[in-house]
Amino acid sequence: MSILLSTKSIGVTVKFVIEGDDRLAQSLLDSLPGDITIGGMDLSSVRIGLRGREVEPVRVAIRCEDVTFEEEDVFLENG
Numbered sequence: 001m002s003i004l005l006s007t008k009s010i011g012v013t014v015k016f017v018i019e020g021d022d023r024l025a026q027s028l029l030d031s032l033p034g035d036i037t038i039g040g041m042d043l044s045s046v047r048i049g050l051r052g053r054e055v056e057p058v059r060v061a062i063r064c065e066d067v068t069f070e071e072e073d074v075f076l077e078n079g
Contacts, residue, residue: 033063036064043060043062
């Protein structure tokens with residue numbers, strides 16, 4: 001007989017500021033969420049968790065927005 005543990009949902013926010021030329025910036029802004037890769041992997045392949053206890057995310061959302069150099073810290077600090 002196994003004991004069923006209750007599950008919880010945990011929201012994880014990870015933000016990146018990417019510096020690149022205008023062409024790269026426009027490509028990112030025009031892309032669909034499924035086109036973006038992290039660590040060379042598409043989002044359906046990314047695993048999240050602790051080392052040795054990683055799970056596949058159930059839902060992932062990605063949004064790219066134009067941020068000026070002066071706004072980078074505020075962008076990264078605000079969830």
